[in-house]
Amino acid sequence: MVEASWVPDACTLPSAERPLRVAEFDALFERALRSVERVDRRRLRLVVDEMWEAELRDLIARESSCCSFFAFTIVRNGGGLVVEIAVPPVHESVLDALAARLTRGSRH
Template sequence: MPTAERPLRVAEFDALFAEAVQAVRRAEPGRLRLDLVFTSGNAARAAELAARENGCCSFFTFTLTIAAGGLALEVTVPPEHIEVLDALQARAGAAPTSA
C-alpha cells in the first residue's frame, strides 16, 4: 500500500476491530475469521476496507458473509503471506471487544 495511505488504512482497520469484532478465529494457518457485530454500517465498512486493501495487496482474499443475523469477515492468504495474516490477527485480537 502506498506510504501515504497505509497509516490511514491501519487506523481504519483498528477502529473496525475495536468497535465491531466479537470473535477472532484461526481455522487454518492461511485463514482468519472475524465475527463482527451485525449492523449494515459494519458490513459496509468491512466491505469498503477489504476492497481498498485488496486493491493494493492482491494476495488477500476477503469474504464477507451475512447470514442468520450474523456478520463475518474471512481473510485468506497464500502460504508465503502467513506472517501478514498473523499480524492482522494480532491487531484484531487486541481489540477490546474481541473474544
C-alpha cells in the same frame, strides 16, 4: 504511531497512507468485531456486527485493490457477518500479524 513494519512489499498502497488504513481497520474492528478464530495457518475467520457491513465492504474493497494477495469472503450469519481472510503461504506472517493485532486486549 501505527506500526506497519509487517506490511509486505506486495502491498501497493503508498507508505504514507498505510498508517491511515490500519487506523481505519482498527477503528472499525474496535466497534464491530465480535470474535476472531484462526482457522488454520492461512485463514482467519472474523465475526463482525452486520450494522457495519457497508463500512466493512468499503474497506475490504480498498484493501483488495492494494493487497491483492488477500482473499476475503463475507457471509451473513444470524445478525453477524462472517469474514474469512485467506492468504497464500508466502504471506502467512501477514496473517499472523493481523491475528495478533485483532486478538490483543480483552475484547475477545
